[in-house]
Amino acid sequence: MDVAIVVEGKNDRSRLRRVLDDRIMILCTYGTPGTLQLEKLLKEAGDRQIYVFTDNDSSGRRIRGMLSDLFPDAEHIYTRKGYSGVEHTPVEYLIEQLEKAGLDAHIVYPALDPASEWSKDDF
Numbered sequence: 113m114d115v116a117i118v119v120e121g122k123n124d125r126s127r128l129r130r131v132l133d134d135r136i137m138i139l140c141t142y143g144t145p146g147t148l149q150l151e152k153l154l155k156e157a158g159d160r161q162i163y164v165f166t167d168n169d170s171s172g173r174r175i176r177g178m179l180s181d182l183f184p185d186a187e188h189i190y191t192r193k194g195y196s197g198v199e200h201t202p203v204e205y206l207i208e209q210l211e212k213a214g215l216d217a218h219i220v221y222p223a224l225d226p227a228s229e230w231s232k233d234d235f
Contacts, residue, residue, distance in 0.1 A: 115218065116160040117189070118153060118179055120167060122197035128165070131206055136218050141166075141175055150182055162186040163213055169195040189213050 116137040119125055124231035125138045132138070137160065139153055164182040168191050179186060189209050195201045203222060210219055 114158075114160040115163065117163045117165050118157075118183075118186075118200055119165050120172060120175060121199070124197065127199045127201070128206065130213070131203055131210065131220055131222070133190055133218050133220050136215070141179070144171065145178060150178065153179075153223040155180060157183070159173070163189055165191070165209075166196055167191065168193045169197070169225050171182075172186065174195070187213055193224070195208070 113149075114137075116139055117128060118134075118139045118141065119128065120141050120143065122140055122142075123221075125140055128136075128138055130232070134157065139156055140159070141149060141153065163186075164176055164179045164183070164186045164224055166176045166179070175234070176188065180188075189212075191201045191209065194203070195202075195205070207219055210216075
């Protein structure tokens, strides 16, 4: 399945790129999109399954609404209100939300901290 995730900005894209493989296209609205940007997003998305992942603020909700009209079959991924946008969402929470959306096969899990692989009982 070809997938694309639509986010608000390049920092959001960079954050997601850290935990997603290169097969996932990440498209940006670059803020509140106008008609030309919406047409461009529609063209770039093609026939991919769309996931919308915008910030949980008034601007993000407005953009999510616009994208819902453009991509009525899109799946929606949410971040917590307490996080100041997708770009500042902890990696662990991003992974959890991507797993909930069924994107497990595309997640690049961070390497475990070697210190977490042993305990004091090992000595």
